[in-house]
Amino acid sequence: MxxxxxxxxxxxxxxxxxxxxxxxxxxxxxxxxxxxxxxxxxxxxxxxxxxxxxxxxxxxxxxxxxxxxxxxxxxxxxxxxxxxxxxxxxxxxxxxxxxxxxxxxxxxxxxxxxxxxxxxxxxxxxxxxxxxxxxxxxxxxxxxxxxxxxxxxxxxxxxxxxxxxxxxxxxxxxxxxxxxxxxxFEDRKIKIKEKKENYYLAGGRLIPYKQFELIVRAFNQNQKNLKIYGKGRLLEKLKKINTNPNTKFLGYVDDQTHQNLLENAKAFLFPQKDDFGIVAAESIQHGCPVIAYKKGGIVDIIKDEQNGIFFDEQNENSLNQAIHKFEKMQFSSKEIAKSSQQFxxxxxxxxxxxxxxxxxxxx
CATH class of the missing domain: 3.40.50 (Rossmann fold)
Structure with a gap:
């Protein structure tokens, strides 16, 4: 054939x-x-x-x-x-x-x-x-x-x-x-860590529909630690609107660095309406919970309050309310990783x- x-x-x-x-x-x-x-x-x-x-x-x-x-x-x-x-x-x-x-x-x-x-x-x-x-x-x-x-x-x-x-x-x-x-996602050897470092993570192609501006503005308000990886035409604009000294722009990262970032992050931020969201599946693969906008293909990946939480409005206040709620909750990294087996x-x-x-x- x-x-x-x-x-x-x-x-x-x-x-x-x-x-x-x-x-x-x-x-x-x-x-x-x-x-x-x-x-x-x-x-x-x-x-x-x-x-x-x-x-x-x-x-x-x-x-x-x-x-x-x-x-x-x-x-x-x-x-x-x-x-x-x-x-x-x-x-x-x-x-x-x-x-x-x-x-x-x-x-x-x-x-x-x-x-x-x-x-x-x-x-x-x-x-x-x-x-x-x-x-x-x-x-x-x-x-x-x-x-x-x-x-x-x-x-x-x-x-x-x-x-x-x-x-x-x-x-x-x-x-x-x-x-x-x-x-x-790609099959990898992964270290599941229950003890996380004190930062939130976002990344990918820095293009408008991925809603990175929303993330930066939300963290301008809450002043929490944020790391953003990736390249794209929005990078310079994101740097300009950023007023939070705790926000770090990492640029391009290789696979190993990306893996380390996911293993250690408190949570991955997913504010866009996407067709699926493979990076969210990769996040839970690494035992990293996801804070996601409840629209699009992400609902096939995230189960609310099991391997992440949702927010309902695509704006800074709704995201920050979800982060505030998330910080009062406890998640098991091992259980989160188990939920990724279908991917x-x-x-x-x-x-x-x-x-x-x-x-x-x-x-």
Whole structure:
């Protein structure tokens, strides 16, 4: 059986790209197709055949890939999969639009219905400080893109998704039923520590929807110890609005440092509405409780007052109230770590393979 794995782009490594890698490990002979590829960021694919679209040769593509979103539907529709028996699609934007023949099974692992054209459309335009005239021009374009996206979503033989929240969005926007298989963290040797150090932790890509500004402003008020790791275009702005001498910006951290930070933190802060939240799963894997905004895929990970607590409003006061409540509670790091077992890579990969094998057997 000849297999291809397709994904939207591979230029920087985040949660969705990690899922793509985990799927690729199940099918080591599969070829990989994507619009944009930065090889040095994906050593795991060094010995794989990776095919890219013409977009990969365009200027500034790795820094400003979003400028080329309007031609990505064309790029993916023109990829040829006639020689493949099975195509597995790790999708969050336009890759769902590939066209396969009737004998080729096309299975989508959907991280989210295309975020910037559906429920978060207006929020994206606001967060990225888009000029008013571009917003005006974008509206008819986004309307046409929604029509294409809906049609593209129907070109599959089965859909898997990463959380119950995304499952609901897929039903609402695409009128399709999806099977939930939660993503996995990397398997690691971990030291579970009951005695924690006196700091809260946050981190990841420093981009607007992750709500790092909310965290910084909350800690400006409470003056508690905070460590933020990660890189992104918000870093300088976060430093400017910070007035708390106990807030430390760590920049990029390697895997071992990240692991040490999670092992020792009082709690990890997760204030965004996200599709899933693999970093929250990694936190509980390390016995670190999570203080999270109660929206999105996080509800599949955190069980209130067992491995973390929720706050209901996406603002500084609600977060600080949750922190105040958290500091009066006691958590067992060992019990928190036990709650992460459903998110192991072995569990994820066995479920993916079982779903695909069943679909192929029914064909």
């Amino acid at each position: 000849k297999i291809a794995i397709v994904t939207d782009w591979l230029n920087s490594k985040g949660g969705a790209e990690k899922v793509t890698q985990h799927i690729a490990e199940v099918y080591p002979e599969a070829d990989i197709y994507t619009s944009i590829y930065k090889a040095e960021n994906f050593p795991a694919f060094k010995n794989r055949k990776v095919y890219t679209s013409f977009i990969n040769k365009l200027p500034f593509v790795h820094k400003l890939h979003f400028l080329y979103l309007f031609i990505m539907p064309y790029a993916f529709e023109n990829m040829n999969f006639d020689d493949y028996d099975l195509v597995i699609n790790s999708n969050w934007a336009c890759s769902k639009g590939i066209i396969t023949n009737v004998d080729t099974k096309h299975i989508i692992y959907m991280h989210n219905p295309t975020r910037y054209i559906w429920d978060d459309c207006h929020k994206y335009l606001a967060q990225y400080n888009v000029p008013k005239f571009i917003k005006f021009l974008a509206k008819p374009f986004l309307s046409k893109l929604r029509n294409w996206d809906f049609v593209a979503s129907q070109r599959n033989d089965g859909i898997i998704c990463n959380s119950s929240a995304v499952q609901k969005r897929i039903k609402k926007y695409y009128h399709l039923d999806a099977k939930v298989i939660n993503p996995a 192991t890579k072995q569990e994820f990969q066995s479920k993916i393979k079982a779903y695909i094998d069943k679909l192929l057997d029914e064909a």
